[in-house]
Amino acid sequence: MSDTPSQFRINHVAIVVPDIDAGLAFWRDALGLPVGERKRVAQEAVDIAFLEAGEAHLELVQPISEDSGIAQYLAKKGAGMHHLCLEVDDIEAAMQRLRAHGAQLLNDTPKERDGIRYVFVHPRSTGGVLLELYELPR
Amino acid sequence: MSDTPSQFRINHVAIVVPDIDAGLAFWRDALGLPVGERKRVAQEAVDIAFLEAGEAHLELVQPISEDSGIAQYLAKKGAGMHHLCLEVDDIEAAMQRLRAHGAQLLNDTPKERDGIRYVFVHPRSTGGVLLELYELPR
Numbered sequence: 076m077s078d079t080p081s082q083f084r085i086n087h088v089a090i091v092v093p094d095i096d097a098g099l100a101f102w103r104d105a106l107g108l109p110v111g112e113r114k115r116v117a118q119e120a121v122d123i124a125f126l127e128a129g130e131a132h133l134e135l136v137q138p139i140s141e142d143s144g145i146a147q148y149l150a151k152k153g154a155g156m157h158h159l160c161l162e163v164d165d166i167e168a169a170m171q172r173l174r175a176h177g178a179q180l181l182n183d184t185p186k187e188r189d190g191i192r193y194v195f196v197h198p199r200s201t202g203g204v205l206l207e208l209y210e211l212p213r
Numbered sequence: 214m215s216d217t218p219s220q221f222r223i224n225h226v227a228i229v230v231p232d233i234d235a236g237l238a239f240w241r242d243a244l245g246l247p248v249g250e251r252k253r254v255a256q257e258a259v260d261i262a263f264l265e266a267g268e269a270h271l272e273l274v275q276p277i278s279e280d281s282g283i284a285q286y287l288a289k290k291g292a293g294m295h296h297l298c299l300e301v302d303d304i305e306a307a308m309q310r311l312r313a314h315g316a317q318l319l320n321d322t323p324k325e326r327d328g329i330r331y332v333f334v335h336p337r338s339t340g341g342v343l344l345e346l347y348e349l350p351r
Contacts, residue, residue: 153341159271202235203230
């Protein structure tokens with residue numbers, strides 16, 4: 076495991092919006108960010124649009140049901156940045172180190188989606204930021 | 214002006230915290246992000262610590278007076294992500310394009326600090342995100 080800064084690069088910033096087309100009217104049309112994939116994640120009841128930003132991307136996330144976690148977040152906090160995702164080289168080492176420092180993780184073991192292993196860190200441990208860590212496939 | 218995605222790379226994500234040392238105890242000590250510069254910006258009444266995250270960085274921002282804009286933000290919204298900064302190749306072209314699409318800019322002409330020209334876009338235009346644009350020195 077290298078100790079270079081690049082191990083922690085930003086993978087994405089997720090932005091929760093009430094309407095993904097209105098979001099794209101700003102980020103794609105007015106600002107000019109290139110749009111990547113657009114998809115529905117049914118099990119999380121959201122539509123997502125990816126916008127390219129250098130080596131990272133922005134994810135516009137729109138809830139598609141009123142009782143989802145993301146819909147509740149939107150109703151309570153309003154639209155805006157929802158979470159920050161950083162890439163790590165070794166997610167289990169990162170989780171062990173975080174636990175040793177008393178940080179609260181939202182899952183005990185890494186979850187997995189499309190070969191990406193991930194974990195969330197509770198905002199009360201980070202100073203108000205919902206933080207996601209990614210270990211990308213090698 | 215190139216039209217490649219890299220023109221829009223993330224420069225930084227600013228995170229407002231009530232206490233920068235408590236913030237560093239998480240981001241530097243528990244997570245392990247390398248710390249860059251740490252400084253006081255007296256005219257904005259904040260202390261800032263920079264954390265390296267690949268080609269981008271995180272900025273922990275602590276208000277040092279109770280009547281500053283950032284202190285009021287912290288009191289109202291709580292700790293967390295405050296703004297997102299993207300680099301653009303040509304800030305005046307970006308501002309012109311944004312205005313043509315009806316976006317509300319917080320300054321009419323680019324401001325400048327350390328050779329960086331910058332402008333803020335109002336959250337009501339972006340879908341809830343306070344967005345900063347940087348044109349870096351060439």
